[in-house]
Amino acid sequence: MRQMIKDARIAGLTEGTEVADLYWRDGVIEGVGVGGEVDRVWEAKGAFLAPALMDLQAHFCDPGQEVREGLAAGMKAAAAGGFGTVVVMPDTEPVLDDAAQVAHLQARAEALGGVRVRVAGALSRGLNGEQIADLAALQQAGVVLATDGVMAVRDGHLFRRACEYAEELGLLVQGGGLDRNLCQAGVMHEGRVSERLGLPGQPAIAERLALYRDAEIARMTGARVHFGHVTTSESVELLAWLRAQGAPISVGTTPHHLLLSEESMAPFDPRCKVFPPLRPPSDAKALRQALIDGKIDCIATDHQPWTLAEKEQDLVQAPAGIAGLETAWAVLYTALVVPRLLTVERLLELWTSGPARVMGWKEPRLVAGEAADMVLLDLDTPRPVEPMGFFSKSRISPWDGQNLCGWPIATFVRGQCCFTREGFGEASRTSVHRTERL
Amino acid sequence: MMEAVQIRHRHLLDLEDWSASEIESLWRTTDAMVEVMQRKVKKVPALQGLTIVTLFFENSTRTRLSFERAAKAQSAEVLNFAAGGSSLSKGESLKDTLKAIDAMQADLYVVRHGVAGTPHQMSRWTDASIVNAGDGRRAHPTQALLDGYTFRQGFRGFDGFRGKRLVIVGDVMHSRVARSNIGLWTKLGAEVVLCGPRTLLPTELGQWPGVQRCFRLEEAVEGAHAVMALRMQRERMQSGLFPSVSEYQARYQLTAKVMERAHPDALVMHPGPMNRDVEIEGVLADSPRSVIEQQVAHGVPVRMAVLYSLLVGRAR
Amino acid sequence: MDLRWKKRLMDEGEINRAVNRMAHEIIERSDRLEGVVLVGIHTRGIPMAEHLSKLIKHYEGVELPVGKLDITLYRDDLTEIGVQPIVRRTEVPVDIHDRELVLCDDVLYTGRTARAALDALMDLGRPSLIRLAVLVDRGHRELPIQADYVGRAIQTSRSEVIKVRFHSTDGQEGVDLLERGS
Known part of the structure; x- marks a missing residue:
């Protein structure tokens, strides 16, 4: 399966607010801006992509x-x-x-x-x-x-x-x-x-x-x-x-x-x-x-x-x-x-x-030939810590209720998505559809 | 003379947030309670219809009885919950235990626990008032209040705490009585001198304002207005905190002889239970300087005043 | 709570005359004056009891002991109120067992204070007789309680407040009628 993250600020590769697209096939990164057909597009909308x-x-x-x-x-x-x-x-x-x-x-x-x-x-x-x-x-x-x-x-x-x-x-x-x-x-x-x-x-x-x-x-x-x-x-x-x-x-x-x-x-x-x-x-x-x-x-x-x-x-x-x-x-x-x-x-x-x-x-680096283990971080939107929403069974945090930035919005391991924050996956699915039609 | 003030506290967790005038007001109420306890019928209807639960996670029959008497003398219902060991042994959290007892609709809990801070934690989990009857080594506020009251009543020509000096001798490290008395006496303007083997006098405590450490008993009691001996527990020897009882006795036993160095009217106190001839010489405990019995006697009226102050006037 | 002054009910002279009359009534009605104890209810029952004691000594040469009674712990509304009444020390200098007591207070209104005082006195001992002396009886009783000695009976409405002042407690003497604001 070939996938692409669109419009991401990429750690070590882009500067400031500049964005780029990162491509990977199965579990291996192909590179930035490679182009070509993909099975799935993830809209980063300027979020920060890191190993x-x-x-x-x-x-x-x-x-x-x-x-x-x-x-x-x-x-x-x-x-x-x-x-x-x-x-x-x-x-x-x-x-x-x-x-x-x-x-x-x-x-x-x-x-x-x-x-x-x-x-x-x-x-x-x-x-x-x-x-x-x-x-x-x-x-x-x-x-x-x-x-x-x-x-x-x-x-x-x-x-x-x-x-x-x-x-x-x-x-x-x-x-x-x-x-x-x-x-x-x-x-x-x-x-x-x-x-x-x-x-x-x-x-x-x-x-x-x-x-x-x-x-x-x-x-x-x-x-x-x-x-x-x-x-x-x-x-x-x-x-x-x-x-x-x-x-x-x-x-x-x-x-x-x-x-x-x-x-x-x-x-x-x-x-x-x-x-x-x-x-x-x-x-x-x-x-x-x-x-x-x-x-x-x-x-x-x-x-x-x-x-x-x-x-x-x-x-x-x-x-x-x-x-x-x-x-x-x-x-x-x-x-x-x-x-x-x-x-x-x-x-x-x-x-x-x-x-x-x-x-x-x-x-780990986000370059061609490396494993596609990546995290997409939303550096800007503050969101409170809500232990009741934790995936961990331990719903206790000393930071309970604090408003934090930088939350991960999607995590990929071996090229496969294993976490998306609520709202992120939805938007992406529609964009996948559109891309396929194009 | 200080004006009596309304006491607006919901809980008595420690005396940190009680002002000097609140403490004096509480002692004025205590004066009235002392009179109640001298009557033929030692019972008033003030707390009729209220329920007080004693919640003792650590055994202390004396303190529990004193609170129970204080509650019953004001016609409150009293339920006793002896939690004994830990609630975890039943697989229940401390919070669950409290929630279960909360179903009894208590108005006030008297809590004794071996670990500091437990009454604070509980105060977050219930609408009832909490009185700390001793938590770990942290605080035992009613004991300090009755010790201070005993000094106020018993020191000849008492004219306030300012300029007075209290010496606390013994295992200060593990003593909630010491910590609460340090807080109370320094708040009221007195000086506190801690005395004992260095292993039992935490450095940090000696740095509190108004507090000094002194490792020699003779020096410590020089000119003191009150000297309090703390109970010395033999278990402390095992943890390497002091070498032997005889060495402790030789260096830190409070004796009539050493008291000669104190102020001529100085009072001798002990929070009990007392190891006669270990931390205090038996004859000294029975001498006219000793107010140990008065301390015990003041326990009930002081606790009556505490219960009254927390429970009356709470409706808003 | 806003209080508006309405009128003066008694000045110092009138208070003196009323207390004087009550002193005489106490002397008259008592079989054995030496056995009587005057008990003032905190706060303004106490100067009244002291005043009565002084007058009786003046007329009869007998000094009646004066007790101070705090009824706070006997109030029936302690768990319902939002303020915390200050408890004062009760000091009755003699054993009241088998004694004749005259309970003194400044104003008799609902009767609840007198009720609490009776309970308090019973806990101190078993008096042979208790009588009640008040400077002002303003009516509106909620309990079956009557005063035996009354300085002055006054018709009032519930929105009115009677304010009694004595030299020893207030620095001036007089009885005023006030009206509670809306």
Whole structure:
């Protein structure tokens, strides 16, 4: 099937308000302005066409807790957020530490079609931090990253051995986010706000120390280690320094750590409970600066869906996590690009070529011969966040009700449309008709 | 003298948004309630027809009884809901639990919960008033109100809180009583000195306006007008917060001897329940300086005043 | 609420004469004057009770104790009103058990205040007898309550308001009739 997006502003190809038409056949891009007959025309009407976004960190809770998300809902949510590729986390029930399971999950995702689902496998068997998982078998089954989650592996020795093993396989390892012991029962960032609220806090050094140990192990073993939840100014500086010393590491952060702060917890809002916890505004500001400075390689959603019943608890009982797939691009675009704190190109890089480089994948570009994984973004029309309309089963958002710009209006993966925002598809179908007659 | 003002609050979640004159007005109402509790018939019909539900997710028979007495002394209906552990164990969210109880048509909930902020969350989910009877380590406003009232009544020649100094000794970190008293006393112009092992005195608290930290008891009580010892829980030893009971006693037990350094009329307070001879010397607790019994006695009239203030005059 | 002044009902001299007469009536009707307790209802029943006590001491040499009664907690409309009445301390200095009480208030209107006061007094003890003394009886009773001693009975309409002022509470003395504006 041959398709064309008409009158789009195309990332990296057109300037300013200039528009062009992009053609693709089946899953492969043919190029801009190629001409010729097509089966389907998508009217972009000046919307912005970019490579589909990549998310290196999403929890789909599948298998085991499909009540929270599941593969199908998660993939739809990802497509609605403009993502063409998502790496799903292994903290499922059972844990993704078994090659057959990984293969099965991937086969199910293929069968569903749409967003490309890549699997992060467990670093230790059962995520128990005691025995390294069968990393080679997992890798062969398709695992692209080994991780035990946000809490650092308790045993530094085990992490060292895992890194050595993974280095030989060429498998990327995710480094620790937080030191369990220092976190204790903390439910938020320890500091002025936690004392005021009387909530147990976790000190910022719980993050820095975890990162430091794992980054030094990366340097020693030569294993590529990615730190996906870097949330403080000092962590960023520490990792930048270690990288300059030759540690083979990469750095990621999340939309909520970039935009929200510990103050969001002040109304006792479990929606904002997340690990690592939201930090003081000065840290969020430093993270935003690090996006510009290049000290951060990529942004990931750390999409963590919970049901309303699970979240509507007290601040200790309520689980940590924000379901951010569907708002990730729009919140950052609105908060950073609209007020010109960041260019749209840089934000796009942090969601596309940035994560691709971290993963060692080919950087996506909208040129001939490349995969037709694309997202069409409406950069101008403000639209409120309506969690009740989410594709994700987790209809909770800390940005509930906020008016955002930049919303994805259509997502294409392997050349096939897997999401259109209400209204967009309709208009296009009529135009297809007309084009065929011509 | 300060004019009595109308109290316009719907909830008593903490004292942060209560003004000094509202607190003084509440204490004037308390004066009237003290008299009611001295009568032959300790019951007035003020809250007749209203329903108060005590919602205790954390056990505290004393506080619950005190609220129940305060409600019944004003002829309100009282229902007790002992939630015990978590509602999640029944697969129900906190909101669902509250919604289910809301069907009882309560006018006011008295909420005790082990986690800070729960009464705030609940206030978003119901039309009824909420009184915080203690949430995590955050706040215990009625306790602070009765402590302040006890000082107002008991300090010889009391002429206001300005220029007075309260010393709070012990596990300030985990204490909602300490946090609420810090808020109350500093709002009224007093100074608060926190004293205890460094592990139990959060740095941030020492930076609040009007608050100081002091790690030596002898220095802390120097010239103090009131000294409050907090309950020391033995579990804290396990979390590495202090080495042993004997070391704690040696350094921080409030004794008659150390009280000699305080103001000659200084009062000794304890929010209870008391570990005699751990955080406070037994003879000191029984001495004339001690107003520990008065604190308990003032619990009911202060809570009567709170219930009256939140429930009367609400019709708009 | 707009209040328009209509006319002066009693000046200071007239109040004095009325209270004087009531003092004499109390003396006359009481079998054992030493056993009588005067109880003023907050706010303006209290200066009235004090005034009566002073006069009785002047005529008979007997000082009757004066109690202060706050009836707020006994009002029957507490859960229906939009303002929060300030509760004052009730202070009755003697045990009223088996005593003869004279309840004092400035104005008798619907009778609801007197009803609340009776309930309040019963909770303090079991008096042998309660009588009611009011400076002004303006009619419109909603409960079966009558005053035993009345300074002056006045015909009023419901839209009118009686305003009593005493030196100790208001800095001036007099009874005025006001009209509620539309």
